[in-house]
Amino acid sequence: MSARLGIIGAGAWGTALAQAAARAGTPSTLWAFEPEVAAAINETHENPVFLKGIKLDPAIRATNNAADLSACGAWLVVTPAQHMRASLEAFRAHLRPGTPVALCSKGIERGSLKLMSNVLGETLPHAVPAVLSGPSFAADVARGLPTAVTLACTDASAGEKLIAMIGSASFRPYLADDLIGAEIGGSVKNVLAIAAGIVEGRELGRSAHAALIARGFAEMTRLAVALGAQRETLTGLCGLGDLVLTCSSPQSRNMSCGLALGRGESLADIMAARNSVTEGVATAPAVMELAARHHVDMPICEAVAAIVSGKASVDAAINALLARPFTSESA
Numbered sequence: 471m472s473a474r475l476g477i478i479g480a481g482a483w484g485t486a487l488a489q490a491a492a493r494a495g496t497p498s499t500l501w502a503f504e505p506e507v508a509a510a511i512n513e514t515h516e517n518p519v520f521l522k523g524i525k526l527d528p529a530i531r532a533t534n535n536a537a538d539l540s541a542c543g544a545w546l547v548v549t550p551a552q553h554m555r556a557s558l559e560a561f562r563a564h565l566r567p568g569t570p571v572a573l574c575s576k577g578i579e580r581g582s583l584k585l586m587s588n589v590l591g592e593t594l595p596h597a598v599p600a601v602l603s604g605p606s607f608a609a610d611v612a613r614g615l616p617t618a619v620t621l622a623c624t625d626a627s628a629g630e631k632l633i634a635m636i637g638s639a640s641f642r643p644y645l646a647d648d649l650i651g652a653e654i655g656g657s658v659k660n661v662l663a664i665a666a667g668i669v670e671g672r673e674l675g676r677s678a679h680a681a682l683i684a685r686g687f688a689e690m691t692r693l694a695v696a697l698g699a700q701r702e703t704l705t706g707l708c709g710l711g712d713l714v715l716t717c718s719s720p721q722s723r724n725m726s727c728g729l730a731l732g733r734g735e736s737l738a739d740i741m742a743a744r745n746s747v748t749e750g751v752a753t754a755p756a757v758m759e760l761a762a763r764h765h766v767d768m769p770i771c772e773a774v775a776a777i778v779s780g781k782a783s784v785d786a787a788i789n790a791l792l793a794r795p796f797t798s799e800s801a
C-alpha cells in the first residue's frame with residue numbers, strides 16, 4: 471500500500487486533515503474542487519479561501535486532477551454531503567479495489583435520504599468503507615490542539631491502517647465498528663446545533679440549553695437505534711462528544727447559523743454571507759423524512775426542519791415545542 475493519503479475536498483476540514491496526516495508523517499495529495507485553491511496551497515502553503523491564516527506542511531501536495539489520487543493507499547472524502555455522490559462518481563475510475571475510504575462529511579443526502587456510507591457503496595462499491603467523525607473543529611486540528619475522534623470501520627486492519635496514517639499525539643482516532651451510529655451522530659448533531667444556537671440567540675438561558683442537549687441526544691439515539699446502530703456508539707465521541715462541542719460554541723457554523731436565526735436574521739441573509747457549508751440546513755428536512763419513515767419521534771429536529779424550510783417562524787416553533795404534552799423521559 472502506498473504511504474500517501476488521498477484527500478477529496480480542500481475545504482477547512484479536508485485541509486486540516488491533510489495537516490493532521492503531515493503531523494503523523496504521512497504525505498498527502500489534497501484534491502480541491504476549485505483549481506485556484508489547489509494552486510494557492512501549492513504556491514503559498516496556505517488555504518486562503520477555507521482555512522486562512524494557518525501555515526500548511528509542504529508535504530501536502532494539492533491538485534485539481536482526480537487521477538492524481540489513483541496512487542494513494544487510502545482516501546479521506548471531505549466534500550459537503552450534498553455534493554458527495556457527484557464527487558465520488560468523478561473518482562470512480564481512479565480507485566484501486568480494496569482501498570480504505572474514510573467518509574469525513576456529516577450529513578444525509580436529500581431526496582434519497584441515504585447516509586454517506588450508502589452513497590459510497592453505490593458509487594465506489596470496491597472501496598473498504600470507514601467513517602471519521604467526532605468533536606473536531608478544523609482550526610483546532612490544523613493548529614495541533616488535542617482532539618479525539620471516532621474512526622468506524624468493520625475491517626479492523628483497514629481501520630488501523632487509516633489510524634496509523636492520520637493519528638498523532640494531538641489527533642487521536644479511536645477505532646469502532648459502527649458506521650451507522652457514527653454517521654447519525656455527526657449528521658443529527660448539526661441539526662441540534664442550529665437549535666442550540668436559536669436558544670442562545672433568543673436568550674432562553676443555560677437551563678434550556680442543557681435540556682436541549684439532553685433531549686436532543688435522546689432523539690439522536692432513537693433514530694440511530696432504529697437504523698440499526700449500537701446505542702453505546704452514540705455515547706461516544708461521534709455522538710454525545712460532537713453534540714456537546716457543536717451546541718456549545720459559536721465557532722460551529724451550525725450553531726452560529728442558529729444564533730443568527732434566534733436574533734431575528736433571515737436564513738437567506740445568513741447563507742448569503744458565508745462561503746462555508748452549514749450541513750444542518752440541508753440535513754434537517756432529510757432527518758425528518760427518515761424519522762417519519764422509521765416512526766421515530768424527533769420534535770427538536772422537526773422544529774429546526776420547519777424553521778429552515780420556512781414552514782414555521784422561530785417563535786411558533788419554540789411555542790409548539792413547549793406546548794407538547796408531558797411524557798416519560800425514556801419515551
Ligand SMILES: NC(=O)C1=CN([C@@H]2O[C@H](COP(=O)(O)OP(=O)(O)OC[C@H]3O[C@@H](n4cnc5c(N)ncnc54)[C@H](O)[C@@H]3O)[C@@H](O)[C@H]2O)C=CC1
Binds near residue numbers: 503607
Ligand atoms: N470544518 C470543520 O470543522 C469540520 C467539517 N466537517 C465536515 O466536513 C465536510 C466539509 O466541510 P468543510 O471542509 O468545513 O467545508 P468548507 O465549508 O470549509 O468549504 C466548502 C467546501 O465545499 C466544496 N464545494 C463547493 N461546491 C462544491 C461542489 N459543487 N462539489 C464538490 N465540492 C464543492 C468546496 O470546494 C469546499 O471544499 C462537511 O460535511 C462538514 O460537516 C467535519 C468535521 C469538522
Ligand SMILES: O=C(CO)COP(=O)(O)O
Binds near residue numbers: 604660721748
Ligand atoms: O463538525 C464539526 C465539529 O466537530 C464542525 O461543526 P460545524 O460544521 O457546525 O462548524
